[in-house]
Amino acid sequence: MSKPFISLCPEITRANALTLMDWLEDENVVRYLSDSRHVSRFIEQVIGRVQLPILTHLFNQGGRFFMAYDRHDVPVGFVRLVKNGADCEIVLVIGDRDNWGRKLGVTAIREGMKLAFFDMRAEKLIAKIHADNARSLKAFLRCGFVLETETSTLKSFSMTSARYLRLLRESAIGDGPPDIYITEIDQARLRNLIALEQGPVVVDLEHEIERAIVVDPRQVARNVVTMNSRAVLHLDDQEMEVALVYPEDADGSAGKLSICSDVGTAILGYKEGDSIDWRIPGRTCRIGIEKVLYQPEAAGDFHL
Numbered sequence: 001m002s003k004p005f006i007s008l009c010p011e012i013t014r015a016n017a018l019t020l021m022d023w024l025e026d027e028n029v030v031r032y033l034s035d036s037r038h039v040s041r042f043i044e045q046v047i048g049r050v051q052l053p054i055l056t057h058l059f060n061q062g063g064r065f066f067m068a069y070d071r072h073d074v075p076v077g078f079v080r081l082v083k084n085g086a087d088c089e090i091v092l093v094i095g096d097r098d099n100w101g102r103k104l105g106v107t108a109i110r111e112g113m114k115l116a117f118f119d120m121r122a123e124k125l126i127a128k129i130h131a132d133n134a135r136s137l138k139a140f141l142r143c144g145f146v147l148e149t150e151t152s153t154l155k156s157f158s159m160t161s162a163r164y165l166r167l168l169r170e171s172a173i174g175d176g177p178p179d180i181y182i183t184e185i186d187q188a189r190l191r192n193l194i195a196l197e198q199g200p201v202v203v204d205l206e207h208e209i210e211r212a213i214v215v216d217p218r219q220v221a222r223n224v225v226t227m228n229s230r231a232v233l234h235l236d237d238q239e240m241e242v243a244l245v246y247p248e249d250a251d252g253s254a255g256k257l258s259i260c261s262d263v264g265t266a267i268l269g270y271k272e273g274d275s276i277d278w279r280i281p282g283r284t285c286r287i288g289i290e291k292v293l294y295q296p297e298a299a300g301d302f303h304l
Contacts (some may be wrong), residue, residue, distance in 0.1 A: 004106065068094070077104070131152065230292070
């Protein structure tokens with residue numbers, strides 16, 4: 001069975017807003033959401049007075065709002081991140097009740113943590129949960145959050161950036177993706193690259209580098225995609241041969257794929273036979289590593 005998959009998308013459309021209103025009219029969905037009435041009124045007012053197809057800027061007032069999509073690109077919930085100084089608070093709702101019990105909440109929390117720590121650079125992520133909300137309590141505990149304070153009605157959980165990085169490197173954050181491998185040399189070079197680049201792809205790249213198992217270049221398995229490797233991929237039903245290169249060497253016409261591209265970041269560290277779901281612009285795709293045709297380390301080309 002495939003692991004649960006969630007991608008968080010920052011663009012909020014008018015259709016998304018209408019879906020959110022439907023979710024917020026369900027008493028079971030909003031039972032533990034403290035500001036559900038305020039949010040519902042806000043959405044209704046926005047739809048009534050603003051005739052725009054994209055409403056992202058309105059939803060990002062006072063925080064950052066993301067629609068949560070499943071692997072079939074169907075919206076199933078939302079995540080809101082609110083920065084307050086060095087801390088950040090996360091609000092999570094799986095709005096489609098048909099998806100409850102599928103561990104999508106855990107996956108959405110994991111994606112929210114990635115954005116909070118790698119994009120918003122929070123030092124601590126906080127989740128305030130109603131004491132009776134057993135489903136959410138279980139999801140945040142599964143992701144490694146620790147209880148900070150509690151009253152008879154509210155429990156406050158937290159995750160520090162240091163704890164997050166430790167759990168990430170130990171693959172101890174609930175329902176995470178498969179292990180990937182990176183050489184010590186590639187890790188050092190890519191960290192230098194990240195310091196100079198910006199954008200959502202770099203957030204994903206930094207996350208992948210930090211969670212990767214670091215190995216000596218002479219000990220990396222021959223079937224792992226390292227920097228400057230060539231591999232045959234399946235992108236959904238499309239077969240392609242690519243070389244994974246640094247941005248300055250990228251050339252789409254020659255199949256040289258930048259590590260800072262969506263698919264480039266996605267395949268780093270995976271091995272032959274691995275398949276992953278990954279969000280690329282406009283959709284989620286299934287990427288399969290069919291064969292590693294060339295790997296510098298296996299060929300003794302350690303200078304690359």
